[in-house]
Amino acid sequence: MNWDDCRLFLAVARAGQILAAARALGLNQATLSRRMGALEAAIGAKLLVRRTHGSDLTEAGQELLETLERVEAELIARQARLRGAEGGVAGVVRVGAPDGFGVAFLAPRLARLGERHPDLRIQLVPTPRGFSLSRREADVAILVGRPDRGRLIARKLTDYSLGLYASRDYLARRGAPEGLSELAGHDLVGYVEDLITAPALSYSASFLRSWRSRFEISSAIGQVEAVRAGAGIGVLHDYLARSHPELVPVLREHRVTRSYWTAIHEDLRDVGRVRVMSDFLAEIVRESHGAFGPPEA
Template identity: 55%
Template sequence: MDWDDAKFFLAVAREGQMLGAAKRLGTSQARLSRRVSALEEAVGARLLERTTRGSELTEDGRIIFEAAERMEAEMLESLARLQGRRGEVRGTIRIGAPDGFGAAFLAPRLHRLTHIYPDLRVELVPMPHAFSLSRREADIAVMVGRPDRGRLRVQRLADYTLRCYASAGYLARCGTPATPADLEGHDLVGYVEDMIPTSELAYAGEILPGWRSRIEVSTAVGQLAAVRSGAGIGIVHDFMAAGSDLVPVLPGHIVTRTYWMAWHENLRVAQRVRIAAEFIEAQVREARTLFRP
């Protein structure tokens, strides 16, 4: 497998369309199509089905996609280790992120980055209601919903899902709701209503219009702790609930949101920013089944 052709194929598979992949790679759709066709010819199989909605992986395409991702991961790790040993990546990188993503997902993985780059110092800060990449309040920001202001480089990280959860103890004590309307008879856990930082997080009404929380907590991590304690039923990120003792409630009622990553375009050539952004993307990609189980 030609690695150059594989890179083009990976971009199309991840973007789901030729145009988006071409923009991301800074090349033409014609050249991109030629490289993917060359890979298909080399492996002797059709890897993508081109439709009016975009490009979808075939069964053979999924096999090659997984192989190409392994090649990419090994190459990036090898390059990272070489650069790290030469001390080429140094300084401080500040990452701003929502508390759920930052504290529950990214924080336990940051040691992987500093292990490869011992001269890199990482700061992880909670994402406030308002922030400014141009004023360097963060070098990289992970956010819910695509930003539409500023001179930013923006990358889609992952869709993620949330649903209602409760502790086994709470359900044994108060019963299990069968429909969203049944939630009205239960203790509910949610955000502090007038402190929700973005409309993207006002998702409780998608499960139950008029949702009223008995316990309001201004952070996702705090809501998780309250629900695990048996305080009531709350809407929890699936990746945060994974591996816990929480029980899904109304499992067919799911909320979907998207994480985006952004950094100021003036930093696009800063090596530490590029390395950190690639690291975050790789960690999310590796754990993609957690975000949408």
């Protein structure tokens, strides 16, 4: 079995199609397809079911993927330990985060970590649907709620609260609701329902069971901007809303609370750059803990 073919197989399995993997690897599609055929012949089992718009893993392919990911994780950890013996934290660390936390809170603070570790490259990416730590889509993930599956090490960062907000202009035009039942008579801003990636992200039903958004935006920051512009009433993160004086809390006695957690794959627990990033997240959240609660009356 050619170990280089195993590396190529990992790329195909993660991309879901040979064409996309070939582009990422800088290889010709026919060459990559031929290499996959050679790997299947060497192993003596079919690994991929080739379809018009992609490739699915067979049972044998899934088993090989899991084995190779364990080998890859051990190599990454071993390399990090050997490098750590020679010097400081270096290399690339990728963090996956929801857009509100990642863009509005974490991104402005990354320079501080960069100053501490000049040889560390930091990548911040959104957490999409089907996000996977085991497939190395990130080294550290910030999640809403504690993860309940996978070989992960999880740590709670903080609770955070959300409440109803509207712009001053909107309230001047439409008036403020006096109770939750009156929300149905207002323009509402919320998520695109079929793109909600976890039950914990379904906030609106906590305020109004029959919530129906006129404006559906699959981004926390996008919802803030729409509400700021007078589109309607939305459920916003308090730590995002408090930096915009034109946003006014509505029915402030009604709120929901969720939690942010960090998760890393257990095979990366000893990798210096991953440990440094995980500790840095805990540090900056601890410093700003009061910012994640409800606004003062």
